[in-house]
Amino acid sequence: MKKILFLFSLLIFVNSSASQDLSIVSVGKATLEKDHLFLENPYFKGWVSKSNKKIVENVIKLLRSDFSYYKNRFAVFPKKYRNHPSKKSVVEDVKYVSWQKKETDYLVKMDFSSSVSKNEGLRYVARVYSINTKKVIRELQGNLFKKDWRKEGHYLADRIFHSITGKKSIFKSRVIFVSDVTSTGRGKKRKTRKEIYVVDFDGANRQRITHHGGIVISPAISPKGDKLVYSLIKKGKGKKRIELYLLDLVTKKRTILSRRKGLNSGGTFLPSGDEILLTLSNLGNAEIYAMNLATKNLRRVTHHYASDVDPSVNGDGSVMTFLSGRSGRAHIYTLDPSGKEKSVKRISFVGRFNATPRFSPDGKEIVFSSWLDNRFDLFKINPDGTGLARLTKDFGSNESPSFSNDGEFIVFSSQRVISRYRAVQNIYLMDREGQILGAVVKDFGNCLSPRWTENFTGF
Secondary structure, eight states, X not given: OHHHHHHHHTTTOOOOOOOOXXXXXXXXXXXXXXXXXXXXXXXXXXXXXXXXXXXXXXXXXXXXXXXXXXXTTEEEESSSXXXXXXXXXXXXXXXXXXHHHTTOSEEEEXXXXXXXXXXXXXXXXXXXXXXXXXXXXXXXXXXXXXXXXXXXXXXHHHHHHHXXXXXXXXXXXXXXXXXXXXXXXXXXXXXXXXXXEXXXXXXXXXXXXXXXXXXXXXXXXXXXXXXXXXXXXXXXXXXXXXEEEEEETTTOOEEEEEOOSSOEEEEEEOTTSSEEEEEEOTTSSOEEEEEETTTOOEXXXXXXXXXXXXXXXXXXXXXXXXXXXXXXXXXXXXXXXTSSSEXXXXXXXOSSOEXXXXXXXXXXXXXXXXXXXXXXXXXXXXXXXXXOEEOOSSSSEEEEEEEOTTSSEEEEEEXXXXXXXXEEEEEEEEETTSOXXXXXXXXXXXXXXXXEESOXXXX
16 A cells, blocks of 8 residues: 555655756736727516526626636726616617727627527527627527526627637636545544536536545546546555546446556546546556557557656647656656657756646646745746746645636646644636636635536536
8 A cells, every 4th residue: 555655656756856057937917908898788678577687687797707807808898787778779770989989899789588488588689899890790699597597608708709809718618626525524533535526617516526435536538528537546455546437427437447556547638539648557667658548558658767647748649748757856848649758858947846737728838836935836838848937926835737728727726724734725717827816616625636628518
């Protein structure tokens, strides 16, 4: 048992050699000129019940909240929600000159009507106007129901965002994470349980995914959002072992991918979704392999006497980043995962040791945590080792960063020491420049290993 757990600890804590001189640059504030977006109050066509009007009010507030995350891109008006309906429908003419005088760039008008069959839902029509070009750039239609108004609201916000920018937003995305909130007892009687949960990017709609009653670690989700891979620390015959599982989020079918001796951990999907990278130590040393999910055949990627763990790949799968103890302590390396030990390069020289490197969606940056000043802080760096920038400082101990689907935000776990005997670990969100936007998950046990997913299927 001790041997396995000690080997597992080598994922981060391994002995070190001297580091090189380095230059850490601070990340500057965004200087882009903001687009002024005006969300006009809704227009009600015909009779709408009081309960449905409340749903509409919640949706408008949700739209405002969603766009507030992109505060470096948008200034949303009016600054405070006005709880009264508009007198003008979307089909009525817009006085563009008047809106130009108010320095408005984009206007969103919405009509709501109680016309959705017997389910007492709402039908909406929204138009997105470009004030500068004096035209409707998109008309959006959909339905709202009491049980899933948040989901439809995020969907509407995403379509408005895409109409204006031509890009996807984070509004439909979710975050998976691990929490020990179901643990019981204290001291020697404490039974630790860690399970995987999923939550909307804004902290709402939290749901539990796994029910092992054990210790689940290192979750990763497929590009399509339909499969989840994770490791489970299990007891058996007086020993502990680490097994790798695959959960189909559509069928809810769970299979064991690997239960070899030692580590079966660090699983992450390759871009195709048909293969994963994982760490195995059954041959005595932690190495990274590629596994075909259909055949479970293995292909070795690293081959070194030092421990190689925690892989992540860029968008097209041409570059892999990982942790290795080759220098004496865990630091970040890159290689070409198409071969064995192909084009290996060390890129990090900051801190005593590093952890959890993760690529941005466009593959241009790697975000990671580093032990510096007696705690973990977050950094980002280019894959060639240039452009090192510190993202956190004096904000607790910060680990497990993960980029959003659009590369504009980073979710991470942050630990606060409350007393000598107690610490809390919550999930936070920052923009890519390091500005903390707030907690995604708070006061829900100790939360760790957050992973962003654009597409989440099931649950």
